[in-house]
Amino acid sequence: MNYENIIITAENNIVTITINRPTKLNALNKKTIQELHDAFDFIEKDSDIRAIVLTGSGGKAFVAGADIAEFSDFSITEGTQLAQKGQELLFDFIENLKTPIIAAVNGFALGGGLELAMACHFRIASDNAKMGLPEVSLGVIPGYGGTQRLPQLIGKGRAMEMILTAGMIPADEAYRAGLVNHVVPQAELLDFCYGIAQRIVKNSxxxxxxxxxxxxxxxxxxxxxxxxxxxxxxxxxxxxxxxxxxxxxxxxxxxxxxxx
The missing domain is CATH 1.10.12 (Lyase 2-enoyl-coa Hydratase; Chain  A, domain 2)
Incomplete structure (x- = not known):
């Protein structure tokens, strides 16, 4: 399959999906969400693939958020539909995938980017990663599962603080909070993820x-x-x-x- 905004490579029963919109800091737009859904759906049906690593292109961002230009003039109905369709098409979809997904969080994971990482089965961060849900600073709230998954991962109080202040936390703080499993130097991020994926591949x-x-x-x-x-x-x-x-x-x- 041909994709415009993602790159897919495969080796040793492990697939790497790279979100590739570097000029937009890999921000999620409708097309990228659809392409990710199609890719995950296709990979899930391939019995040779035992693990997936999801990351962003370039060294600055995993995903720096949603593409605000696409929905800045939406009505209440359109905003509701945007969140519902996005959750069903991608975020809930990958959370329930039978093939494990490791989010390799390199750089910024903000808004929809952090929500995407949280929907993955677990997260590994580079030491330059910064994570947050800044939606309230735009007059909206997280709509792709952020208000639900963040408290599940780090507890209600910490999640409330992150969401209500719209602040970012660095990788080491995300690790202490339980938001990510490991923090590694950026140059070692993918190899570290592949090491865990290879351990997964050995199992049933x-x-x-x-x-x-x-x-x-x-x-x-x-x-x-x-x-x-x-x-x-x-x-x-x-x-x-x-x-x-x-x-x-x-x-x-x-x-x-x-x-x-």
Missing amino acids: PLAIGQAIKAVNANFKPGIDGFKVEIESFGNCFGTVDFKEGTTAFLEKRKADFKGK
Whole structure:
């Protein structure tokens, strides 16, 4: 598939998606959101792909926010539809993807950029990264899940402070708050992410998909996460991967998972 605003490369069962709008600091516009959805949907159907790294081009920004010019004159109805469609098409979509996504946060991750990173399964930041949700300084609030995912990750009080002050925090503070898992020098960011991705690739992709489903269930209103875990646990017993994993353990060899 051909894309205008993203670049896709693949190696060793790992795909890298790079948002490529450097003159706009990789800001999210409608076309980029659609292209990201299409790319993630296509990759999810490829059984050879076991992990995804998402990053931004250039050294300045992961994603510096949404493209404000696209919605500055929207009505209430249009604004509501913008948030709803964006969440369904991309942010909720990737959160529930069975293939794990690592956000390699290089530089600014602001507004929709931080919301995109938070929708990924976890985040690694470069030491020059800065993160924030500045929407209230524009007379609006985060609309792509930021008011929900940020408190889940760092707690209500810290999230309230970040959102209400519209301030940015540096990478080390994001690490202490639990917003990112690791902070590494910018030059080492992608290699560090690939190292984690390679560890993921060694495991059963079916079990990983079930684990993602079970963890996410805990944050969905009206869903009993323990029940989902029990069902997901049981589902694993019907897979070839389970038989291979347990047999390999008993035979004291490395498992060769097929994702079946």
